[in-house]
Amino acid sequence: MPYHHISAMPREVAYYLNCQPGKIYVDCTLGGCGHARGICEKMIPGGMLIGIDQDADAIQNAEVVLNDYLQYVHLFHGNFVQTADVLSQLNIAAVDGILMDLGLSFHQIMQSGRGFSFNADEPLDMRMDVRNETTAEHLVHRLDEADMADLFFRYGEERHSRAIARKIVETRNRQVISTSRQLADIISGAVPPFARYKSRIHPATRVFMALRIAVNHEIERLEEFLKQAADLLNPEGRLCVLSFHSLEDRLVKQSMRELQSRCNCPPDFPKCVCQKSPRVRLLTPKAVRPTENETQQNPMARSTRLRAMEKL
Numbered sequence: 001m002p003y004h005h006i007s008a009m010p011r012e013v014a015y016y017l018n019c020q021p022g023k024i025y026v027d028c029t030l031g032g033c034g035h036a037r038g039i040c041e042k043m044i045p046g047g048m049l050i051g052i053d054q055d056a057d058a059i060q061n062a063e064v065v066l067n068d069y070l071q072y073v074h075l076f077h078g079n080f081v082q083t084a085d086v087l088s089q090l091n092i093a094a095v096d097g098i099l100m101d102l103g104l105s106f107h108q109i110m111q112s113g114r115g116f117s118f119n120a121d122e123p124l125d126m127r128m129d130v131r132n133e134t135t136a137e138h139l140v141h142r143l144d145e146a147d148m149a150d151l152f153f154r155y156g157e158e159r160h161s162r163a164i165a166r167k168i169v170e171t172r173n174r175q176v177i178s179t180s181r182q183l184a185d186i187i188s189g190a191v192p193p194f195a196r197y198k199s200r201i202h203p204a205t206r207v208f209m210a211l212r213i214a215v216n217h218e219i220e221r222l223e224e225f226l227k228q229a230a231d232l233l234n235p236e237g238r239l240c241v242l243s244f245h246s247l248e249d250r251l252v253k254q255s256m257r258e259l260q261s262r263c264n265c266p267p268d269f270p271k272c273v274c275q276k277s278p279r280v281r282l283l284t285p286k287a288v289r290p291t292e293n294e295t296q297q298n299p300m301a302r303s304t305r306l307r308a309m310e311k312l
Contacts, residue, residue: 003061005105007034008242008301009290013099014038016240016283016308022046023096026087026232028080028225030058031105033065039099040069048072050095052086054079054129054216057107079129081221084228094234102222103244104212106300116212118184118204124177126208126215136211140177145169155219155247156210164190164207184208209245219247226255230279233311238283240308249287249305256282256309283308 007013013035019025019042027036030053040049049072051062059077066073076086080100087095109117114125115136126136143151145165152161167190168177177183184204188196191203213219229239239256243249259280263272287305295302 003032003057003065003105003107004111005032005034005107006298006300007032007101008103008298008304009288009294009306010034010038012288012290012306013240013242014042016288016306017097017099017238019043019047019097024048024050024092025097025099026050026052026083026095027099027101028052028083029099029101030062030075031055031101031103032058032107033062035099035101036062036073037065037069039097040066040072044069044072048074050074050076050086050090050092052076052078052080052083055105055108055112056130057112058105061107079221081225083225083232087232094232094237096234096237098229098232098237098239099242100225100240101242102218102248103242103300103304115180116208118180118187118202118208121179121181124180124183126212128216132216134215136183136215137178139211139214140168140183141172151214152207152210154210155213156206156208157246158206158210160191160195161207163192166190180208213247219251222248222251226251229255230259230311235311237311238308239280239311240306243305243307244303249307252307253287256280256307259309278312280309280311283310 019039021043023043025039025043030036030051036051051073053059056077059075062075113122115122116126124137149161149165152158152164164187167186171186187204187207196203241252243252260278260282262278263274263276265272265274284307287307290301290304
């Protein structure tokens with residue numbers, strides 16, 4: 001089945017990455033390769049694209065979409081947190097630009113068959129990399145009620161997390177919860193009617209997001225990557241991140257601001273002892289959002305937040 005996805009904010013990504021011929025770039029999250037193809041068009045002749053994705057479907061798709069540029073491309077099946085190891089394998093110390101698109105692709109939601117969508121009746125999987133052992137079904141059946149409620153609230157900011165967790169535990173004691181539609185129906189039944197009618201989103205939206213984040217260790221891996229991001233860039237190299245919910249965006253914002261900050265000694269210290277100096281320059285003091293025209297043409301882009309920095 002063809003891999004279908006429309007990449008968010010392609011013009012803005014091209015602008016903030018500032019791709020140039022002969023430079024080296026990493027697309028840590030290839031997805032549908034819309035951004036990767038744009039990078040390739042600007043980095044030739046003489047440039048290099050290193051493409052990474054934890055979803056094997058995305059790697060197969062990249063071999064097709066980037067066919068005209070394969071002599072300039074290196075593809076790796078893995079997670080973005082492994083970027084440093086990938087560069088080491090290629091004997092590359094640092095690169096001129098890194099792109100991270102943290103959103104789900106249309107393919108994963110609608111075509112992967114892994115239960116990312118509550119609108120389909122698919123196995124309750126939610127793994128981006130099927131080599132990993134833990135699935136959403138495992139979490140739904142193994143977590144106790146308190147831990148499950150905490151997960152839904154922490155990663156999904158779900159206000160009815162306790163009621164939903166209680167309903168899931170009651171249901172799993174009677175039967176196996178094995179499909180996305182089944183779980184979505186359980187969640188809908190646990191949310192009070194007034195909340196269902198008042199909300200503009202499906203009652204299962206936040207719980208599905210929380211499970212997906214937990215299954216794929218998204219927050220932990222993003223935190224780990226951001227700690228090493230500046231070390232992976234050449235001077236004037238740029239990092240561009242597209243995030244799609246507040247937890248991710250908050251981490252990216254805090255990390256970039258910390259890298260830009262100067263002395264962090266207490267204000268009552270007579271002189272600086274931390275000897276801290278800025279490592280990067282923020283290119284986006286505030287998150288950049290997609291235009292109204294783009295969200296009309298690509299509704300999946302509406303929640304996108306872009307942040308970028310340049311290494312000093």
